[in-house]
Amino acid sequence: DQQVKQNSPSLSVQEGRISILNCDYTNSMFDYFLWYKKYPAEGPTFLISISSIKDKNEDGRFTVFLNKSAKHLSLHIVPSQPGDSAVYFCAASPSGGSNYKLTFGKGTLLTVNP
Amino acid sequence: NAGVTQTPKFQVLKTGQSMTLQCAQDMNHEYMSWYRQDPGMGLRLIHYSVGAGITDQGEVPNGYNVSRSTTEDFPLRLLSAAPSQTSVYFCASSYSGRGREKLFFGSGTQLSVL
Numbered sequence: 001d002q003q004v005k006q007n008s009p010s011l012s013v014q015e016g017r018i019s020i021l022n023c024d025y026t027n028s029m030f031d032y033f034l035w036y037k038k039y040p041a042e043g044p045t046f047l048i049s050i051s052s053i054k055d056k057n058e059d060g061r062f063t064v065f066l067n068k069s070a071k072h073l074s075l076h077i078v079p080s081q082p083g084d085s086a087v088y089f090c091a092a093s094p095s096g097g098s099n100y101k102l103t104f105g106k107g108t109l110l111t112v113n114p
Numbered sequence: 115n116a117g118v119t120q121t122p123k124f125q126v127l128k129t130g131q132s133m134t135l136q137c138a139q140d141m142n143h144e145y146m147s148w149y150r151q152d153p154g155m156g157l158r159l160i161h162y163s164v165g166a167g168i169t170d171q172g173e174v175p176n177g178y179n180v181s182r183s184t185t186e187d188f189p190l191r192l193l194s195a196a197p198s199q200t201s202v203y204f205c206a207s208s209y210s211g212r213g214r215e216k217l218f219f220g221s222g223t224q225l226s227v228l
Contacts, residue, residue, distance in 0.1 A: 009154075032214050043118070043204050043219030044157070051214070089157065099145055099211045100164075100172060104157040 003027045004092050006105035014113055019077040021108050023090030026071065030092040030103075035064060035075050038087045038107070047088070048075070080112045116140045120205050120220035127195040127227045135190040135223050137205030143218070145211025146188035150174065150201040151222075157204065163188055164211050195227045 005024045013019045023033070031052035036044035050057040050064045050073065057064050063076045077084055090105040121136045139146065147162035159172030163182040177199060179191040188207075192199060203223045208215040 004156075034216065036217075036219075041221065043206070043221050044217075045219065046216035049214065049216070091157075093214070098164075098213070099206075099208050099215060099217060100147065100159060100162045100170070102159070102217075106154055106156040 001026075002105075003030075004090055004103045004105040006088075006090055006108050008108050009106070010109040010111070012111045012113060013080050015082055016079045019075075019080045019084065019110055019112065021075040021077075021088050021090075021110065023073045023075075023105055024071060025073075025092050027092070027094065027103075028071070029094040031095045032093040032097070033064070033066065033073050034091045034093070034102075035062075036089045036091060036104075038089065044089060077110075080110075082112045082114050085110055085112045118205055118207055118218050118220035120203075120223050122223060123221070124224050125226070127192075127225065129196060129227060131195050132191070132193050133195065135192075135203055135205075135225070137188045137190065137220060138186050139188075139205075139207045139218070140186065141207065141209075141218065142185060143207035143209055144185065145209065145215070146182065146205065146207045147172070147211075147217075148178070148180065148188070148190045149204045149206060151204060152201050160190065160203075162211070192225075195225075197227045199225065200227045201225060 034049040035047040038044040148160040161180040206217040
């Protein structure tokens with residue numbers, strides 16, 4: 001039973017355009033969400049996070065939007081660059097949760113074409 | 115900055131063999147954990163530790179043992195390898211494991227069990 005779903009296994013965009021990666025969750029106890037980026041042959045690295053008390057968090061070219069009523073979050077990358085090509089994992093944590101309670105999605109492979 | 119170091123990077127085992135995947139961190143993190151990544155499955159927690167001498171099971175602990183004798187090291191032992199344990203293994207750490215801390219991942223160990 002997948003509690004964090006990334007329904008698009010892959011996404012391809014042109015350099016300079018917007019990339020939108022989606023994530024849905026089913027557990028209403030989740031109140032903190034993170035995105036990790038993973039390059040081939042490397043471990044995941046933290047990208048951006050958002051608490052359920054917010055509906056948007058921005059860090060440079062990366063913005064995460066949270067729609068609690070729809071149990072949906074999205075990561076926007078504007079403008080996309082070839083160096084953004086990686087697998088992006090969405091992760092969710094329940095209220096009062098610790099890192100051992102993190103649930104990861106399956107990941108979305110983003111390819112940014114020059 | 116070394117961060118989280120995993121060895122070996124690649125390993126091939128025969129069914130029934132045992133081995134230990136090494137993980138060390140130099141950030142004085144209390145929390146350490148092991149994940150496995152399988153195609154189409156995302157990251158799944160195997161075992162975790164919130165401090166020296168304390169370990170607990172994650173989502174998929176069967177077939178694996180861990181111990182935490184020092185803050186720096188958190189080895190993962192496969193006692194009798196099975197083909198189902200073919201996967202990429204990531205070690206991750208954070209300051210305490212509590213609250214909203216980002217995880218720092220190692221670069222992974224690709225394990226094949228024949």
